[in-house]
Amino acid sequence: MSPEIDTRPQVETQTLEVNLGPQHPSTHGVFRMVATLDGETVIRLKPVMGYMHRNHEKIAEGLTYIGCFPYTDRLDYFCAMTNNLALAVAIERLAGIQVSERGEYIRVIMAELTRLVNHTAVTGFLLNDMGAFGTPLLYAFREREKILDLFEAASGSRMMCNYVRPGGVREDLPAGWVERAWEIVRAYPKFLDEFETLLTKNDIILQRTQQVGKLPQPLAVSAGITGPMLRASGVNYDIRKVDGYSVYPRVQFKVPLGTVGDVYDRYLIRILEMRESLKILEQALQALPTTSPSISPKGAAMGKAPRTFRPPKGHAYGRIEAPKGELGFFLVSDGSPQPYRYRIRPPSFINLTVLEDMCLGQKVADVIVILGSIDIVLCEVDR
């Protein structure tokens, strides 16, 4: 026996490939992650998507511009109002439609209420992913329910609102709606305080989220990440401030920024954003004009006869700061009542692209938490 050969007992290890999903409650829909594990550490992660593909972009090419609105509700079903708003902004850019003053304020109120709904729900789901089954999620859903009732009172539907139209909103607010909105805006900080008492300094949450799933700033910028995820990495980029669309330049609010870019920062950014949203809501409800109509005449005419609306040839890109990030619609018009090309820039899909970078070197249990912190809705990812 030659002395060069190592005779110590060798443990032969292999990597293990684990399929998480597609039918798995932690993936927030039908989404599959093929994780390659070395022990418990993730060394490779391949996201597989497309199970929820509904061909929305192609269907829209055969519809009128108004006919696309109910389909946008079904993109990100938490944020129907902001989805409507993004398409309305794109159509307004395409055809040069003016928005009525009251319509602008109602839109901002609805968009910020949607942000409350989304951030509350996603925080609840994040906790659900960490193993706090039910409790925080149900607290979040209790508050969400109150806002959904407001949506129903205004638009007729809790989730599939189909409310925002080019030029304003489809119907004016019903009597007594503003008072009900004020009640929620006044009561919400108390809920947030309670929610934060439950979560923000909780030792288990700190252990599970701090330094987990870090997203470095250069990567976040180069990957095109937007929304709370980008701001958690410390990049000051909020389209409400950058573009200054609608009445956002007229209201005072701050953009919360994170420092580390881990899961905890993403949680905290969402809580802080909700507090800023409440500030916007207070100012918008205060300033809501009572005299002007809720939709401009051109928009109203378009809603009555969608087939007569033929925008001039050209293209336009309209974007807003949706709760999940930059939601944009790119429309190409050939002068016919239907869009020639209709393309969506979904924030969920683009934010999902950095999933592997965040998960490498983490434990498999953290993958679920990291995915939850991205805040995806698969209907929007696959469209």
Next chain:
Amino acid sequence: MARRLVGFHVLRGMGVTLKTFCETYPWGRAVLRVLRIPSTNGLVTIEYPEVKQQHSERFRYFPFLVYDGTPDDLRCVACKICEQECPPQCIHIVMEKDAQGRPVKVHGRTLPAQFDIDMSICMSCRICVDVCPFDAIEMDNAYELSASDRFEHMLFDKQRLLKSNEYFQQIKPTEASEVDQRLAAKQKKTAAPAQAQPASAAPSSPPAAPPGAGPAAPPTGRTPGPQPTGPPRAPQSPPPGA
């Protein structure tokens, strides 16, 4: 130093859950009142089949057809605008025609011979209501419609879709009164030229539109030629030119 204590904030969080637990029961609320802890007023579970949730007036589910008075006197004129605009294409309309293929008119209005909505496709978007120039289609709020068979039970025909204006006023008083006012104003407008020519009796009048106009041409009477793209503006029941 409490901040350093491991588990202190877990316990504080449990205090929140305990408080919420107390809020769920009448005795717990009494305890909170005694301790002067402000209640955040949680939601109460609605015990569904026995108790039903109060919907807001605008709550919409599936569309229905409105008639004034008797079911024969429906507002729909089979103009097919809703059929054309429906995003998921769930409406199917056939206009009532006589043996010669000309539209049958009752009170100067054409009628749908067939009006079907496939409720398993309908996505409750309300676009049909928005585009209807006659306020003939409205959104219902009846939601207990589950059925075991898709084609037999979820394909609503005209008879099943017809509902009276009284029903509409009952479920959506604000919207129904607005619609009634609008229709009354239109009637007034159209009544003026009709009185000027009282000789033109409505039921026996021949169809105003030429045969080539197609079913999309509404019975406006004022428009001389076929206008397939433009929506009709007002339901002028007796064609004054005839």
